[in-house]
Amino acid sequence: MPAxxxxxxxxxxxxxxxxxSPYRGKLVxxxxxxxxxxxxxxxxxxxxxxxxxxxxxGVLGRxxxxxxxxxxxxxxARASGQNNFADLLLKSKPIPGVGIDFHQLARILLIVLGIYVVASVLSWLQGWVLNGVVQSAIRKLRADVxxxxxxxxxxxxxxxxxGELLSRVTNDIDNISQSLSQxxxxxxTSLLTVIGVVTLMFVISPLLAVxxxxxxxxxxxxTAQIGKRSQKKFIAQWxxxxxxxxxxEEAFTGHELVKVFGRQREVEAEFEARNDQLFKAAFGAQFISGIIMPAMFFVGNLSYAVIAVLGGLRVASGTMTLGDVQAFIQYSRQFTQPLTQLASMANLLQSGVASAERVFDLLDADEQVPDPSPAVEVRQPHGRVxxxxxxxxxxxxTPLIDDLSLVAEPGHTVAIVGPxxxxxxxLVNLVMxxxxxxxxxxxxxxxDITTMKRETLRGEIGMVLxxxxxxxxxxxDNIAYGxxxxxxxxxxxxAEATFVDRFVRSLPDGYDTVIDEEGSNVSAGERQLITIARAFLADPSLLILDEATSSVDTRTEALLQRAMAALRSDRTSFVIAHRLSTIRDAxxxxxxxxxxxxxxxxxxxxxxxxxxYRRLHDAQFTQAAVDLDSSDGGIALAGAPAQR
Structure with missing residues (x-):
């Protein structure tokens, strides 16, 4: 992507x-x-x-x-001192004694009706094509993201x-779509209308056009002065x-912890604070940009009043016809209307560009190192790491790992323990x-794993977190994901090898039981079993188990140890464990x-x-006896005097 x-x-x-730009033909x-x-x-x-x-x-002719x-x-008329009326007659050219020509009037009105109907159809067609272009561009933007x-x-x-990342991918892209469409x-249309109207205004009366x-x-x-101030507000809003x-997202994902620790008030207070910040930013953005519309109406009304007065004087003096003045007044409205519309679009445009900045910031983020080309493949993987x-x-x-060397032989189980x-x-994330x-x-x-494609490398690895x-x-579907x-x-x-089958068959829908996105309709241990079954089905050459039995009961853990022993029998395994009883056979x-x-x-x-290792082992398997002395509240440890 561009930098x-x-x-x-x-x-x-x-x-x-x-x-x-890819839609140039349709744009033309x-x-x-x-x-x-x-x-x-x-x-x-x-x-x-x-x-x-x-x-x-016709009125004058009558x-x-x-x-x-x-x-x-x-x-x-001049003889009677009505010079302006005489000029008006010569400019309007009525036929004395003849009234309104309704046939000519009807013909003109039908022409105007046809013109406006065709203009509306063309405008609808233009909107239809433009909407297709915008939605195609937004679809491409979503795909790029x-x-x-x-x-x-x-x-x-x-x-x-x-939540911030999800907001960029959903809210901001939707806002860009709406802004472009509107x-x-x-x-x-407004820019073209301004150009056309100005041209005809100069044709009718250069003076009034100026x-x-x-x-x-x-x-x-x-518009420029207000826009500068509102743009910052729109960025802050998003x-x-x-x-x-x-x-x-954080509060509702961890709502159980919020309730357990009684932090509802703190969460609500934080929500209120952030909601107030959003309110102030949104209110400021909309208020400041909203000033544009009334200001433009004020300028347009001033222009309209001046044109109406000057036009009336020119009709009275016979230098313009009443129809030209009427047309010019309509053009003056048509002239200020697109300017007002452009101003009213400014807040939408600024909001859309503010969202675009946030999406472009995501698109400009540094990417992972690309896969090598050509890539090296392990033709017959054995699992030696x-x-x-x-x-x-x-x-x-902040140093973490320095000059670490080790070898995991094929078929061996390597256990990693430590505080x-x-x-x-x-360590295992680096392998992946x-x-x-x-x-x-x-x-x-x-x-060297850096000479392999990530997809190929990770295809050889099964992981249970x-x-x-x-x-x-x-x-x-969740098991078959592997x-x-x-x-x-x-x-x-x-499923049978990992003891998923025994609890699935007790469910009304069996393997067709639908799990929601949070997996809340199965227990934590059952979720763990399903993830182990997923890795079992993948049949990888390298297996990584990161505290994979932490959520199951002791009996199920013992059964799973047998299943995972079979799973690890012909492949290299990395096992991260805190309970040392699970890695004795490593x-x-x-x-x-x-x-x-x-x-x-x-x-x-x-x-x-x-x-x-001995210290870790003793800490887990050698527990001090605790004696509570209820008479004085002291706590006595085996082999130690009571602390009072």
């Missing part, structure tokens, strides 16, 4: 419009339709002016005696609140919208290439502290060594 950043209105607007058609529609709409008042002239000419010439009538999300590295999502057609044009710089000055969404002097840190100034924050999960190394390399069967995640769908091409028999076999146990392997060996070897 340019969109932090101001004009660059962001240009970049947004460039997304319409839209412009032609708009030209034709506007041309017909603009010519209408001029023709209606002729109808007014027919009526006015007042003149029949049989006299127009020149005689004008001379008679989706593709971008798949190319972003995991650290980007670690740094972004989920403003592009209006802006194009008077009308005085309002243009004043209108643009007002930023606060994203933050409020992030808070709501080797860390060679690996170094990694999440933050440049919280020691780097256990980070969720993060890129700062130094050293990791090989799979002798092939401590935090389970199920998709909205049936239990069958291998979409699996048969019904293979899905059932995986071929190699790594004890990590602060990103370093401080001990490694088998269960019995590490116990005999009496080091860090």
């Amino acid at each position: 340019e950043k969109s932090m101001t209105f004009v660059p962001s607007a240009k970049r947004l419009l460039r997304r319409l 058609l839209i412009i032609l339709l708009a030209l034709a529609s506007v041309a017909l709409s603009v010519i209408g008042p001029k023709i209606l002016g002729h109808a007014t002239d027919v009526i006015f000419r 007042r003149l005696p029949e049989g006299v010439s127009l020149d005689q009538a004008a001379d008679a 989706e593709d971008k999300l798949n190319r972003l590295p995991l650290p980007y999502f670690d740094q972004q609140p989920r 403003t592009l057609s209006q802006v194009l 008077v009308a044009l005085v309002a243009v710089p004043l209108s643009f000055l007002i 930023q606060h919208t994203g933050r409020l969404n992030a808070h709501i 080797e860390f060679e002097h690996v170094s990694f840190r999440y933050h440049p100034d 919280t924050g020691a780097g256990k999960t980070t 290439r969720f993060y890129e190394l700062d130094g050293g390399r990791i090989t799979l069967d002798g092939v 401590q935090d389970t995640w199920l998709f909205g769908g049936t239990i069958r 291998n979409p091409s699996a048969s019904e028999a293979e899905i059932h076999a995986a 071929h190699l146990i790594l004890v990590m502290e602060r990103g370093r392997i401080v001990e490694q060996g088998t269960h019995s070897e590490l116990l005999e060594a009496g080091g860090a």
